[in-house]
Amino acid sequence: MELGRKVERVQKVFKEAKKKFNPPREERMIKVELPEDEIPTSWYNIQADLHKCGMKLPFPTGPGMANLPLIFPPSLLSQELTKDRWVKIPEELMEIYRIWRPTPLYRCKRLEEYLKTPARIYCKSEYVSPPGSHKPNTAVAQAYFNMKDGFEGVTTETGAGQWGSGLCFGAALVGIKCDVFMVRVSYYQKPGRRVMMESWGGRVVPSPSAPPERIYEDMVTETAKKALAEDPNHPGSLGWAISEAIEHALKKPYPLNYSLGSVLNHVLMHQTIVGLEAYKQYELIDEYPDIIFGCTGGGSNHCGQAFPFIKDKLDGKKPDLRIVACEALSCPRLTRPKYIGYDTGDTIGYTPHIWMHSLGCDFVPAKIHAGGLRYHGMAPLLCVLIYSGYHEAQAFPQTEIFEAGRILSMTEGFLTAPETCHCWTGAIREARRCAETGEEKVIHVADSGHGWVDVRGYDEYLKGKLEVLL
Amino acid sequence: MAEARKILLPADEFPKTWYNIVPDIAKTGKKLAEPKDSGRLNRMKEYVAPSLLAQEKSGAIEVPIPDEVRIHLIRTGRPTPLQHAVRLESHLKTPAKIYYKREDIGYSTDSKLTTAVAQAYYVINDGFEKIVGGGGARWGTSLSIAATRIGLKCDFIMPQSYLTLKEPHRILMEVNKTNVFGSPSDLTEVGRKVKESKKYETGNISLAMSEAVERAMEEKKSAFSFGYLFNFVMLHQTLSGVEAKRQFEMIDRYPDVVICPIDDFGFALPFVADKLAGKKPETRFIVTQSKYVPVLTEGKLDYDHADYAELTPLYRFHTLGRSFDPPMIHAGEMRYHGVPPILSHLVEAGIVEVRTYAQTECFEASWEWCRQQGVIPSHETQYVIKAVIDEAVKAKEEGKEEVIVFNNAGHTMLESSGYLELIVDKKLKLP
Numbered sequence: 016m017e018l019g020r021k022v023e024r025v026q027k028v029f030k031e032a033k034k035k036f037n038p039p040r041e042e043r044m045i046k047v048e049l050p051e052d053e054i055p056t057s058w059y060n061i062q063a064d065l066h067k068c069g070m071k072l073p074f075p076t077g078p079g080m081a082n083l084p085l086i087f088p089p090s091l092l093s094q095e096l097t098k099d100r101w102v103k104i105p106e107e108l109m110e111i112y113r114i115w116r117p118t119p120l121y122r123c124k125r126l127e128e129y130l131k132t133p134a135r136i137y138c139k140s141e142y143v144s145p146p147g148s149h150k151p152n153t154a155v156a157q158a159y160f161n162m163k164d165g166f167e168g169v170t171t172e173t174g175a176g177q178w179g180s181g182l183c184f185g186a187a188l189v190g191i192k193c194d195v196f197m198v199r200v201s202y203y204q205k206p207g208r209r210v211m212m213e214s215w216g217g218r219v220v221p222s223p224s225a226p227p228e229r230i231y232e233d234m235v236t237e238t239a240k241k242a243l244a245e246d247p248n249h250p251g252s253l254g255w256a257i258s259e260a261i262e263h264a265l266k267k268p269y270p271l272n273y274s275l276g277s278v279l280n281h282v283l284m285h286q287t288i289v290g291l292e293a294y295k296q297y298e299l300i301d302e303y304p305d306i307i308f309g310c311t312g313g314g315s316n317h318c319g320q321a322f323p324f325i326k327d328k329l330d331g332k333k334p335d336l337r338i339v340a341c342e343a344l345s346c347p348r349l350t351r352p353k354y355i356g357y358d359t360g361d362t363i364g365y366t367p368h369i370w371m372h373s374l375g376c377d378f379v380p381a382k383i384h385a386g387g388l389r390y391h392g393m394a395p396l397l398c399v400l401i402y403s404g405y406h407e408a409q410a411f412p413q414t415e416i417f418e419a420g421r422i423l424s425m426t427e428g429f430l431t432a433p434e435t436c437h438c439w440t441g442a443i444r445e446a447r448r449c450a451e452t453g454e455e456k457v458i459h460v461a462d463s464g465h466g467w468v469d470v471r472g473y474d475e476y477l478k479g480k481l482e483v484l485l
Numbered sequence: 486m487a488e489a490r491k492i493l494l495p496a497d498e499f500p501k502t503w504y505n506i507v508p509d510i511a512k513t514g515k516k517l518a519e520p521k522d523s524g525r526l527n528r529m530k531e532y533v534a535p536s537l538l539a540q541e542k543s544g545a546i547e548v549p550i551p552d553e554v555r556i557h558l559i560r561t562g563r564p565t566p567l568q569h570a571v572r573l574e575s576h577l578k579t580p581a582k583i584y585y586k587r588e589d590i591g592y593s594t595d596s597k598l599t600t601a602v603a604q605a606y607y608v609i610n611d612g613f614e615k616i617v618g619g620g621g622a623r624w625g626t627s628l629s630i631a632a633t634r635i636g637l638k639c640d641f642i643m644p645q646s647y648l649t650l651k652e653p654h655r656i657l658m659e660v661n662k663t664n665v666f667g668s669p670s671d672l673t674e675v676g677r678k679v680k681e682s683k684k685y686e687t688g689n690i691s692l693a694m695s696e697a698v699e700r701a702m703e704e705k706k707s708a709f710s711f712g713y714l715f716n717f718v719m720l721h722q723t724l725s726g727v728e729a730k731r732q733f734e735m736i737d738r739y740p741d742v743v744i745c746p747i748d749d750f751g752f753a754l755p756f757v758a759d760k761l762a763g764k765k766p767e768t769r770f771i772v773t774q775s776k777y778v779p780v781l782t783e784g785k786l787d788y789d790h791a792d793y794a795e796l797t798p799l800y801r802f803h804t805l806g807r808s809f810d811p812p813m814i815h816a817g818e819m820r821y822h823g824v825p826p827i828l829s830h831l832v833e834a835g836i837v838e839v840r841t842y843a844q845t846e847c848f849e850a851s852w853e854w855c856r857q858q859g860v861i862p863s864h865e866t867q868y869v870i871k872a873v874i875d876e877a878v879k880a881k882e883e884g885k886e887e888v889i890v891f892n893n894a895g896h897t898m899l900e901s902s903g904y905l906e907l908i909v910d911k912k913l914k915l916p
Contacts (some may be wrong), residue, residue: 045559046496051489113490114568114859125560125634143590145859147898187856188572207653210901213908214852214861424660428561428592428630467594467898470656477659 022053022295045124047296049117055291056104058284061322061396063100067329068403072395073370079359080367086264086273088164091157094281102284104156105163111155111188115144116288120296121462125426127446134449136442137304138462139293139320140429146211148432148464149316150181150276153285157274158185158193168192168271170263172222172256175201175386176208177432177464178276183217194234194271196222196259199251201386207468222256223249233268238363253390254362254376261365277313278360278369278394286319293459294323302457306337306445308438309461311349311408312387314340314394317438320461328405340397340408341437343388343416345381345484348372349401349408358392371398381484383413384472385433411440412483417476419443420466430473432466490571491587492732494564499555500731502547504723504755506827507716509546512761513834517716517826518801521788525798532701532709534611537604540717548720550603557602557634558724562591565725567732567890572857574877581880582738583873585893586729586752589860593627594654595895596749597712600721601631608708609635615707616640619668619697620690621818622647622654623863623895624712629663639663640707642670642697644688647817653899668693675699675794684810690821691807695794702796713748713818714791714800714825722751725892730755733890740890744771744872746865747780748818750828750837752892757836770837771876772828773868777812777915780805780824781832781839789823802829812915814844815903816864840872845916847871848907863895864903 065072083092094102104112123136141149161169168191173179179195186193195217202209202221212219220229223239238259242249249255264273275282297303307324309317317340327333342349352372359376360366371392374380380389400406416436423439424430431439442460449456466473475481510517520526529538540548570583588596605628608616615638618628625641632639641658645667648655655665666672668688669679673696679685685692694711701709712718729752733739743753750772759765774781784803791797793807804823811820824832831837850871855861862870869891880887897904906913 048493048495050493051491110571114572145855145861145896184859188859206905207898207901210897210904210908211861214855214904215859216852216856421660425633425662428634430657430660465898467653467657470653470660470899473660474656477656 022299045122047120047300049292049296049299051113051117053295054109054112054116055288056109057101058104059287059291059323059326060097060100060102060284061325062098062280064326064329065396065399068400068405070399070403072399075367075369076357077359077368079365082261082265082365083367086261088161088166088272090160090164091281094284095279105159108156108159112288117292118143118289120293123427126423129422129426130443130446130450132446132450133453134446134456134458135302136446136458136460138460139289140462141289142429142462142465146177146180146184147467148177148181149286149289149319150178151184152288152319153276153282153315154181154185155188156285158182158189158191161272161274162189162191166191166270166272168194168269169274170194170196170260170271171274171276172196172253172260174198174253174256174389175469176205176212177387179217179219180208180211180215181276182274183212183215186217187215192271193217194263195219196256196263198222198253198256199224199249205468222251222259234263236262238262252362252379257361258363258365261361277315278392280396282315283318283322283394283396286315287322288319290320290323293320303333304336304459305456306339307459307461308339308341308441310388310434310437310463311340311342311393311397312434313390313392314397316463317461318394318397325400325405338406339441340401340406341441342408342410343383343385343437344410344412345383346374346389347410348374348391348393350410353378355398355402360392369395371395372401383484384469385416385437387434388437409441411437414476414481414483416440417472417481420473421476430466430470431462432464432469433472435463488569491566491568492736493566494728494732496559496564498731499559499564500550500724500727501555502549503720504727504758505543505546505548505720506754506758508544509758509761510827510830513830513836515834517830521799525796529798532698534604534607534613534708536607536611537717540720541715551606554603554606558599561593561598561602561630564728565590567729570858573854576857577874577877577881579877579881580884580886581877582886582888583877584740584888584890586725586890588725588892588894589896593630594899595623595627595863596722596725596892597624597627598631599724600712600718601627602634603721604710605631605635605637608710609637613706613708614638615704616710617642617697617701617704617707618710619643619693620712621820622651622900623818625663625665626654626657626899627712628710629658629661632663633661640666640700642666642668642672642693642700644668644690644693646687646813650902651817651900657899668696670696672696673699687813689811691791691793695792695796698792698796699794713821714823716827719751719754719825719827722749723754726752726755729890738888739765740768741887742769742771742876742889744773744869744876744889744891746819746869746894747772747774747824747828748865749892749894750825757831760836770831771840771872772832772837773840773842773872775814775816775819775868776841776843777814778805778819778821779841780822782841784823786829786833791823800826802826803832814915816868818865842868842871843916844903844913848903848913850874860893861897862893863897864900866894
């Protein structure tokens, strides 16, 4: 990738300053910040380079295809299918990105000292965004394109609440409405997330539910009635919530569309802004990662950070680069898939059949704290890379990931989300291996969000009540 | 390229000194009142680190920040960006320029980590092994993070009601190996006595402070720590102001209005310095307080103890009386009967204006804010945002292009009690 002039200038100043003052290494290396006008102005679309791995992306099929134009705006559908390598980010959207981007790249020196490892650990911290995760990167983009195509709102489902709060945030900044169906258990378990969503002007209802529990009358759905007929105290699940949101989007009480926070190609593309920033930051300090860890729920966080680096691997520039997707042992789609092939994205079957590693669309995962990783499928783009051997996957048990979170909190000081703890676990294992072999690897961690709203898991872990949940 | 939204300070320009206002205060025509009660002042040496006591009375205007403290602060997210709230400006259609210091993106939930790290550093250097804190939940979180990083043991005593109301804060402290107790507790004599009398069942900050002082005095090698009131706390908290001042130089602007909450006035002090020196006589300073704890307007300016059980010396400040039982407002850090003596002095000298707000109007203002700028502010910061929006609207009416700055001291991810009450019950118990 070509460096902007500004980067060159900063690099030069940086090197001169290094010679002149030679400040202690610790101070120099903690945070690699990028100037605001170095935020990437285009997203990277890996579909342009994917054929280099020797396999084409299988096209989605099935009766659900007919629903797509009804629930997505034209501009996002064209982004989903485009083969252009670079897709320009509109200037108005850049203005919103500037609220929290660029995010810093941190060097985790204290963690290295604790692990006594020669490896260098870097993390790209997405927690500095106002909702505290990587989700707003795509949420503002999706809200923006919906608004541009003349729609007045978006609707979605949410489990633990990260995606719901991200989308409400995006909708608020763009000036459209947002309706969220939140899995009923989480609705009552995580009031903090509800607070965030409603603060940004979203309308949140438990899924499934009926009036009077469902306070907004235009959000009543048939799906909810079906679920409640099965069990009046239905706890709800992500599959049901997706079906409810899609039904709501198909009914269109006002011009609104459905919005998905992961899996789809355009979502992954929006997230590459993170990886492109990280790429520039590594150039500033003359480093390049040897191994990249990211946690994968639907794949958007990990792919967003890894795709710009995978490009080098596909181009043959960095053949030794290792990229690892980290998932929960209780939901092992990538490490122990039930089958690799076509499956639907939701329980009822409104969505098309997508080619992916899947545990089956009726799979009910254990109730682990990392709610974001409890999805039965995976982004097709990532599945193709794994299938063709360009990518690895690892799975971790719940107890080990909270141990990693604890280590991180005690050394670096920040509290990570249970989902993100998965990739930290991978990184810590790798760093320990480096300590044995003496390798000076550069480890990159896709630090996707903070755990301030979901601290209960840590409480259970500290009290020794946490279950392994296989 | 449009004007930058975030003004970043490079790590090598991170301030090397804190600004100490105490010697400069004489420029108001009167010296800062000394604390009284020599007996209790002498006893302070047992439970407060000597270096901190020395800082309390320091005559130097610029106090160097130890290198270790600087490195810890850089590693926990400083320097923080100064951000331009362009979207709010265009939403309000105001000619005013609104800037805010994003203290909410550090590793702790708010700006108190600065003094926490500094205090922990001096405490361990003076040979103590344990730090005992008392106060609100936010202070506890910052202190526990600082103590683990520096390598101190930590006990924290906070009002009983916060244990459930602000549970996530408790969990975060426990993750950082801090023992958390609810006040009134069985740990101390003060706590046991109050518990018997069945008063103060929800607890409050001055009571928690008494208990922490007593525990620190009883246990060997443990030091007391507080995130408010003392001159040295104000000194450490000036850091964000010093940074902001440098950032304003970078964009060639200077604030006309500086707005701070009552519990975090340190941010404004470096700007107060310019006003006292006559460099910027026009700058206005506003401090916000709650209608339910109206210390600065209803409180008496007199000598009073800093804690409930009279273990601390007498300080001269605005006080509602140490036995004042504050109502359960959501801004937990503001439930204290006094204000720092420095702030009291500046209010008395007419340098700082006071604004008093009720809870509901602050929530409304903060919702307007977070739908434009995204960051959901902490309950304490809401009051400031209300004042900021008021000032911006006033500037619009007068057609003045004022530069307004405030310290966005924290976010509300860990404690959303007030927002939740408003969403679920549609109104607040205390309007």
